[in-house]
Amino acid sequence: MPTDSRPDQASVPAGLPSVEVATVGETMVVLCPAPGEPLEHAERVAVSVGGAESNVAGYLARLGHRTSWVSRVGDDPFGRAVIRHVAAAGVRVDQVCVDPTAPTGLYVKDPGPEGTAVHYYRAGSAAARMDPATLADPALAGARVLHLSGITPALSASCRALVEHAVTDRPLVGSLVSFDVNHRARLWSAEQAAPVLRDLANRCDLVFVGQDEAETLWGTTDPTAVRELLPDPETVVVKDGAVGATALVRDAEPVFVPAPRVTVVEPVGAGDAFAAGYLAGLLRDLDPTRRLRLGHLVAAQALTSSGDNAPVPPWAWFEKLVDAPADAWSPLDLTDLAATT
Numbered sequence: 354m355p356t357d358s359r360p361d362q363a364s365v366p367a368g369l370p371s372v373e374v375a376t377v378g379e380t381m382v383v384l385c386p387a388p389g390e391p392l393e394h395a396e397r398v399a400v401s402v403g404g405a406e407s408n409v410a411g412y413l414a415r416l417g418h419r420t421s422w423v424s425r426v427g428d429d430p431f432g433r434a435v436i437r438h439v440a441a442a443g444v445r446v447d448q449v450c451v452d453p454t455a456p457t458g459l460y461v462k463d464p465g466p467e468g469t470a471v472h473y474y475r476a477g478s479a480a481a482r483m484d485p486a487t488l489a490d491p492a493l494a495g496a497r498v499l500h501l502s503g504i505t506p507a508l509s510a511s512c513r514a515l516v517e518h519a520v521t522d523r524p525l526v527g528s529l530v531s532f533d534v535n536h537r538a539r540l541w542s543a544e545q546a547a548p549v550l551r552d553l554a555n556r557c558d559l560v561f562v563g564q565d566e567a568e569t570l571w572g573t574t575d576p577t578a579v580r581e582l583l584p585d586p587e588t589v590v591v592k593d594g595a596v597g598a599t600a601l602v603r604d605a606e607p608v609f610v611p612a613p614r615v616t617v618v619e620p621v622g623a624g625d626a627f628a629a630g631y632l633a634g635l636l637r638d639l640d641p642t643r644r645l646r647l648g649h650l651v652a653a654q655a656l657t658s659s660g661d662n663a664p665v666p667p668w669a670w671f672e673k674l675v676d677a678p679a680d681a682w683s684p685l686d687l688t689d690l691a692a693t694t
């Protein structure tokens with residue numbers, strides 16, 4: 354019977370300090386035809402890598418935080434591509450199990466006149482076999498943040514048990530548990546997802562949710578109403594795309610920060626980038642306004658670049674804008690982002 358193995362990570366010598374952030378979730382190879390070319394007639398596809406939680410890990414690593422992505426991939430070329438891609442962003446991948454008995458998941462984009470449809474080939478994937486033991490490695494102890502998303506509980510019963518375990522038993526003692534609701538309608542219906550995601554989110558410390566998904570799941574876009582549905586986390590961040598985002602922190606007035614003006618090249622991954630920026634602000638003990646600003650600024654990098662995991666400018670660029678006077682943010686104009694970075 355073949356057994357799981359762990360990839361070597363030449364760039365991470367033994368004895369490194371413990372990770373600051375662990376993220377857990379599935380990452381897949383992404384196949385995408387040329388823009389506007391329907392999949393049915395495509396003769397060529399571009400191959401890339403995508404996964405919400407490894408995207409968050411990648412942005413955090415690029416912002417200078419020691420981050421580990423915890424997952425499973427198949428012992429196949431796509432699994433090796435995923436590991437190489439995530440490691441290239443500076444993320445530790447020594448917590449990724451290579452499973453010789455299940456494939457790496459795949460998602461395929463189908464550009465059409467009404468937008469891009471997504472087809473998943475991830476049922477039965479190696480990552481769908483994650484379970485509560487996935488978080489048992491002592492190397493994860495001491496992480497300040499464990500970041501999860503609502504994609505994982507939709508993957509399989511064992512993945513749902515993993516997320517239940519993470520939010521209830523808190524295996525990473527002392528870590529703050531962060532949860533991006535990330536409802537994926539291709540994985541489960543809103544009726545199935547709504548109570549599960551609400552219950553899981555309520556057991557976390559920090560929750561990110563888009564107004565669009567709050568409406569789909571729970572029938573409201575109002576940040577205060579969302580907060581009433583999620584009373585237990587210390588902080589709920591409600592995002593409203595191009596408009597802005599609100600942080601509702603327990604025992605404090607809600608804080609709203611408008612999103613900067615940007616010229617969107619490709620919207621996929623903006624939510625992951627936002628979560629990473631907010632978490633970087635939290636790790637640096639910034640106040641909620643600055644955390645939201647950092648979220649928007651990292652999201653802006655994702656929006657103005659194609660692909661899920663954009664490069665980020667040096668910290669000094671972020672610092673200047675994060676500390677700018679309030680009127681500079683009403684709203685901040687980043688429409689010439691490429692020139693300013």
Ligand SMILES: Nc1ncnc2c1ncn2[C@@H]1O[C@H](COP(=O)(O)OP(=O)(O)O)[C@@H](O)[C@H]1O
Binds near residue numbers: 563613625650
């Ligand atoms: N058109 C836009 N202009 C400026 N910022 C945007 C725009 N769309 C999204 N964002 C930024 O990306 C963040 C995440 O947006 P959201 O729509 O929730 O993304 P996703 O659907 O990828 O989760 C927003 O909070 C904001 O910072």
Ligand SMILES: O=C(O)C(=O)C[C@H](O)[C@H](O)COP(=O)(O)O
Binds near residue numbers: 535
């Ligand atoms: O659907 C999944 O399972 C994925 O992980 C695919 C994507 O890479 C991210 O989810 C992007 O997410 P957004 O930041 O919300 O645009």
